[in-house]
Amino acid sequence: MDSSPVTVGDLGEQKLLQLVQGFCNPDVVGDDGAILALDRDRHLVVTTDVLVENTHFSDRTTSPFDVGWRSAAANLSDLAAMGATPVGLTIGLSLPPQTPVAWVEGFYEGFTACGGPWDASIIGGDLCKSSIVTVSVTALGQVSPVRTIRRSVARPGDAIMVTGEHGKSKAGLELLLDPVLGESLPDKMREALIQAHQRPVPRLDVLPHLQIVPDSVPIAGMDSSDGLADAIVQICRESGVGAAIDLSAVPISEAIAQLCWQKNEMWERFDFSDAPLPSEIKAMIPGTLEIFRDSFAQSEIRNWVFYGGEDFELVLCLPQPFANSLVYQLGGEAKIIGKITSELTVRAIDPNDTKPPWILEQNRGFQHF
């Protein structure tokens, strides 16, 4: 017998989730939430999300208004991910006694501001004392059983579409952490990225447009809160399929492209003259950086777009003609970015490039133990 017990940290997130799922009711535990069959034409969707101070937010990058906004957004996005419209939200809030009352007011103002347009009101909750701020939100939504979006129903040949651009939330976070980085970006661009990070908008506006898809056609999908790559990989895994992503079709905001170029340009601005390096190495640096800059910037853009996370867009898989109609209906930055394949890998290829395909992986970022 080992005297030191196995900890949650030793086990890791995936195995911990499996352990916990063993205690759950398999008939109702769904993708982003539980599905309760209330009656024949209405299902209740229930999702829960916990945000912890210093794990999910800090005073440095997030105002109380924004903590409230993001708490609501994350849960409303989980409802949208299943095709459900909001019925109400509950908030379990733990607070240290020394929390300013203004923080609490800001939090609830942000929460209700995010939910307001969707009639997603706070219907209850609990308040209690703790040593750190913890926000636990449960959102209730309703959906017609035939219009429930599921991860497991993607079929080879389906088009993969996104409802908007990715990587903006990650870019916004980088700008908050390093304000110098965005100095040469136009104000509007910089503000839009920061806004994308602080006040992501759940894509509940997409749901009414799904009516153009016949009830008999299943829509596979989920939200991209854990990253675009993660969403595609999870849909493929749950559906037993693969995907081919066309990198040239993935919408990339001009602001992100500029920012990534600039971020790598900054490398050239470093002064290596005083660096304790042999002079022949020093001589090589500018040329080397010049050669790799393209590649650095390109791969940085792709990392932000596919692995940045927290963009709260929807990734949907459905037959090409309906995907085309939906993209047309939604307008904006909605785009078809690839298709579902029977081959099981999830590959991303730039058709203008001779490089081998890039294999996408599930996001391992964020909240592992």
Next chain:
Amino acid sequence: MDSSPVTVGDLGEQKLLQLVQGFCNPDVVGDDGAILALDRDRHLVVTTDVLVENTHFSDRTTSPFDVGWRSAAANLSDLAAMGATPVGLTIGLSLPPQTPVAWVEGFYEGFTACGGPWDASIIGGDLCKSSIVTVSVTALGQVSPVRTIRRSVARPGDAIMVTGEHGKSKAGLELLLDPVLGESLPDKMREALIQAHQRPVPRLDVLPHLQIVPDSVPIAGMDSSDGLADAIVQICRESGVGAAIDLSAVPISEAIAQLCWQKNEMWERFDFSDAPLPSEIKAMIPGTLEIFRDSFAQSEIRNWVFYGGEDFELVLCLPQPFANSLVYQLGGEAKIIGKITSELTVRAIDPNDTKPPWILEQNRGFQHF
């Protein structure tokens, strides 16, 4: 302008709750939970409860199994308090990475063991990293609109009944904190009190019996999780009425009576011979203790019974004949303990005693900021 901001601790729990309620949907926020009118003959009840390590439980008095059990019990009791049967529960669990996996297993085993008899399964949740354990549970239940139990519908003349004894959870906690205290209690009695603290049973078993009350007769009530006095006072306040409690009718477990006597007997065992007190005071101590022991024990019993809290019984107010039938149906320790009055005070009187009435107050214990 004051430079130091007003904190949650400065504001206090009541005002903080008022502030938060200002952001909630007043149409659905109910007594122990929200009420959503899904259709004409079914309402959905939603309750949320947060338990925080070191505020609500500690390793000293609560095993992981019991933390899980009590998390489920508190929420299921909130459903019972509104007359609702469980539909499912979600758990938002924050854990430090160094938490033993066995703790997590124990927690979920306890949670499902408590919910098991009521078909109250876990339908979802979230897991995340934190520096302390926080458990946020949301319970969903359903109730026929006419059979919803509300705090606000007690009427003068109604009998006030309890579904069981009070003070046992408090007694169990005292035994855990001070094992010497219970040494002379019979094992079974001691274990029953500790069980009452560690594994309180939500009184969902009461609900089917409410069918003997006609639909046209409203049932006022709530659970006694914050104490028996608190429940009576809250029902009276919400209904705009008062209450007269008959202290001789309140069921008191033999174990509590014994324990309180014994606890006060212990005073006499203290050795004051070395105490730095004037000798004339020392000489008075034994006689003084003898005189007051009766009164000490009696008031300790009443404090445990009325203010102990966490017994999770139901306190119901309904016309006397139906209360009689319900007490008969329930059996066990269910008792009528008084009646609702039009006079607004909440008084408790022992008819065998000449002392003035005892005025009950809302519980101020537990989780204030």
